[in-house]
Amino acid sequence: MELDLLQKTELWITGIELHGANLNEIAAVTARVLGLPAEAVMVVDVRDRVVVLDIMRRTVMAEQIVGREKELLSALNRVPGVRATSSTAVHAQGILGLIAADPEQREELLERSTRLAQQVRAGVARRGVVFASGREVQEGLIEDTNSPYLISLFEQHGYRMRFGGILPDDLHLITGRLRSAVADGYGLVITTGGVGAEDKDWMVESISRLDPAAATPWILHFHAGKGRHLKDGVRIAVGQVELTTLVALPGPHDEVRLAAPVLLEALEAGWGKEILAGALARVLREKWRRAMVHEHHSGR
Numbered sequence: 001m002e003l004d005l006l007q008k009t010e011l012w013i014t015g016i017e018l019h020g021a022n023l024n025e026i027a028a029v030t031a032r033v034l035g036l037p038a039e040a041v042m043v044v045d046v047r048d049r050v051v052v053l054d055i056m057r058r059t060v061m062a063e064q065i066v067g068r069e070k071e072l073l074s075a076l077n078r079v080p081g082v083r084a085t086s087s088t089a090v091h092a093q094g095i096l097g098l099i100a101a102d103p104e105q106r107e108e109l110l111e112r113s114t115r116l117a118q119q120v121r122a123g124v125a126r127r128g129v130v131f132a133s134g135r136e137v138q139e140g141l142i143e144d145t146n147s148p149y150l151i152s153l154f155e156q157h158g159y160r161m162r163f164g165g166i167l168p169d170d171l172h173l174i175t176g177r178l179r180s181a182v183a184d185g186y187g188l189v190i191t192t193g194g195v196g197a198e199d200k201d202w203m204v205e206s207i208s209r210l211d212p213a214a215a216t217p218w219i220l221h222f223h224a225g226k227g228r229h230l231k232d233g234v235r236i237a238v239g240q241v242e243l244t245t246l247v248a249l250p251g252p253h254d255e256v257r258l259a260a261p262v263l264l265e266a267l268e269a270g271w272g273k274e275i276l277a278g279a280l281a282r283v284l285r286e287k288w289r290r291a292m293v294h295e296h297h298s299g300r
Helices: 023-033 067-077 096-099 104-126 146-156 171-183 203-210 251-269 274-296
Strands: 002-006 012-020 041-047 050-055 058-060 080-091 127-133 162-167 188-192 218-221 233-235 237-241 244-249
Touching: 012 067, 012 096, 023 041, 023 050, 023 067, 067 080, 067 096, 080 096, 104 127, 127 146, 127 171, 146 162, 146 188, 146 251, 162 171, 171 188, 171 203, 171 244, 188 251, 203 237, 203 244, 218 274, 237 274, 244 251, 244 274, 251 274
Parallel strands: 127 162, 127 188, 188 244
Antiparallel strands: 002 058, 012 050, 012 080, 041 050, 218 233, 237 244
């Protein structure tokens, strides 16, 4: 069973005595006991009778950590310059804390941790936040109809939603706000607006900073440099960061209303970001295709 560490990645070994010990060897031995690559474990702090290690992985297998405390301390005790005493213990927050579990209860704890992980994932998945964006919304020039609509719609389908505020037209500030939403444990982050072709539109770029492999399909293509268009067109974005799905939708309310049911269906079905982004792009492209066909016929 793969367990998400939820950013709680430090192991504290307390009551341990060091006399000229090699910190790299301590990290390497810890990695071997936990079945991790050597580069995945690093000593990040040493204090009086305390060693702090960082597990540089987002996830671990439950079998790698549950009930491994005695095995780890025994292995460390064989490292030159390291002495584990009767008071030596391993501490950690979150999932890593299972390392100190009783080995005799290992199987039971593995089952329990699996259930716990499933409950955590389910709970996080149903927590959502919606952000509006743009100076015109910030200054009250236009009404934000998207956020109330999305919050209401998703709450009707069992989500716990809140309004996250209005994002400014600034790449760094947007990225910081979205990163904070991920850290706050929201499983769904939706933004509206800021996906256009102008120099104030940074939503897709922000999500791509958090997830370099984000799916960012085109909705419309333009010629960059024509009029106010500094980019090649309009894109949406779907990214995945840890347990959080980030979705950047356009600003027009009719497009949000078209996309939202597709988003709901995709989340319920567990679609991946590529499939989800493709489905959202198709329904939005079709809207623009119909509009252009209508405009062409009206011009005759």
